[in-house]
Amino acid sequence: MGEGKQIARAARKQAIRRKAQRRHSHFYERFSHWSFCSHTEHEPIRWHRERWMLAGTALLITALSGFIIPAWASAMRPDPTPAAHAMLPLALPKTLPEVVHAPTVEDWHIVQVRPGQTLSDIFQSQGLSLTDLQRVMDEAGSAKSALHNIRPGQEFDFLLGSDGGLKGIRFDKDESNRAIVRFDDGNKATVTAQVREVERREHVSHGTIDSSLFAAGSKAGMSSAMVLKLAELFKYDIDFVQDLRAGDSFTVIYDDVYRDGSYLREGEIVAAEFVNQGKRYTAYRFKKDDGNYGWFSEDGRPIQKSFLRIPVDFTRISSQFSAARMHPVLGRMRAHKGVDYAAPTGTPIHAAGDGVVKYKGWMNGYGNFVVIQHNSSISTAYGHMSRFANVKLGQRVSQGAVIGFVGMTGLATGPHLHYEFRVNNLQRDPQTVTLPKPEPLPAVQLAKFKSTVVQPQLARLKALDANVKLARVSGATRNDD
Structure with missing residues (x-):
């Protein structure tokens, strides 16, 4: 049964083949000799035209491939890299390593x-x-x-x-x-x-009084400490409470101290000029033969006088010297034989001059009271102190030493210092009494002082004054225009 099916299938294939051959008989007749199937007996090989064409084409393709493919491969090959050289370490003589010590930073x-x-x-x-x-x-x-x-x-x-x-x-x-x-x-x-390196840097300032010395000094670029030093220099001649007027002026040459390049402190006044109510005062710093520095006027006399005009710093006068005034406590006319300087309680009171403490204690009306004897004829008295400084009866004190503090003990309505200047035990007006002039420098020192200090510094002060006046004139001219 199976064998019959195979025979039938073979018969169908044979029929289909014959049918195709009949339909395409012209193709098979033309190319029948190309077939590689051998259903018939082998015939001797005969090269027809078509076979020569196929062989030639194949040979041409082979030849071209032999030239084209190697050339393309060479073009695509990367550039040759240089040959690597191997570095071989050489053994060197051994040396001891250098030890580097880092600097120690101390804390x-x-x-x-x-x-x-x-x-x-x-x-x-x-x-x-x-x-x-x-x-x-x-x-x-x-x-x-x-x-x-x-x-x-x-x-x-x-x-x-x-x-x-x-x-x-x-x-x-x-x-x-x-x-x-x-x-x-x-x-x-x-x-x-x-x-440590210390240097002094010099400054020059000029100011005009409008309202107060401190305001003028600040406007001129001076610190409060330097303004105080200026007042200390001229306090023997100028009462900065009573005598200042608008339009007064000053010119100061001073220095600041620097250490290792950094600001350390205020320096000293080298030269200064103060014009008060039209009167000119000068001060120059000079090193004396004994090695100490002092300040002297142009004629070589010490700035420091025998007596201070005012024994308290920057106060106001609350009562003048008078032969008769209404006493604020007693309520009747009574002579006021001193000057009252109003100041806050606790303000230091200074000795007006060198002398010996003659009296220290309570005095009716004066409260806590101190009297200093300066010489055989002159003494000064200080009243209404809140308390005494560390001074004793009979002790010798120097000018400017603190002897007590402002208060309102005794007959007083407010804190102030009652100050008296006595000549042969008679009270004189401290503001107008004539004070003795100090002696000038010795002749040799005086000549040195004038040649090395006064002449160069005076030239600088005059030049600065001229520049200030020129600036004022120029400013006034511009304002007029």
Whole structure:
């Protein structure tokens, strides 16, 4: 049964083949010799035209491939890289490595003295004991005196060990030298000094009084401290409470002190001129033969007079010297044989001149009262003090020393100083009494003073005044235009 199906299938295939051959008889007749099927006997190979064409085409393609493919491969090949050279290490003689020591940065603790602090307070604030303080005092040598007189703003530098122990301390021995005390090797101390560069930078200021000395000084670029120094210079000749007038002027040459390039403090007045109510006063700083500095007028006389015109700083006169006035407490006419300077309670009162304390105590009407005898004929008296300074009866005091403080003890309606100037025990008006002139510099020093100080500084002051006047004229001209 299966064999019959196979015969039938073969017969169908044969029929389909014959049908296709009949339909495409023209193609088979033309290309029958191309067939690779051998259903008939092999005939000798005969090269017809079509076979030559196929062989030639194949040969041409093969030849072209032999030229084109290698050329294309060469073009696509990347550029050749240079041959790598191997670096072989060579054994060198061994040398000892150089040891580099980094600089050690020491951690100094800087402490600035506050008002009211003592040196022991500062040491304890660093965790140090009074024994450490005593060690420093014992080892400081010539710098020891600087430790006895500390002031607010002064700096102390501490170097502490890992255990908190004192390894070193630095402080100013004086303005230009720093003392360094080290305890590096156990308890053995080394003391060294470090020089610090100090320089003075000069300034020139000019001012005109409109309302007050402080306002004019501030407008001229001066600090309050320098204005006070200016007033201190001329306070012997000018009563800055009573005598100032609008239009008064001053010219000042002064310096500031710098240390290690940083501002340190106010310097001193080198030269100054003050015109008060048309009268000209001058002051020049000069180093005397004894090494001390002083201020002198153009004729070589010391600026510091035998007596102060006013023994309290920048107050106002509340009552003038008078032969008769209405007493504010008693309510009747009574002579007022002194000058009253109103000032806040506690304002320091200064000795008007060198002398001896003749009286110190309570006086009816005057309250707390002090009398200073200056010479055989002249004495000064100070009343209504709130309290006395640390002076004793019979003690010699210098001009400017604080002898007490302003108050309102005795017959007084407000805090003020009652000041008297007595000649042979008779009261004289302190504002008008003629005071003796001090002696000028000796002849040799006077010549040096005039040639090295007065002439160059006076030329500078005059040049500055001329520039100021020229500026005023130019300003007035511009305003008119």
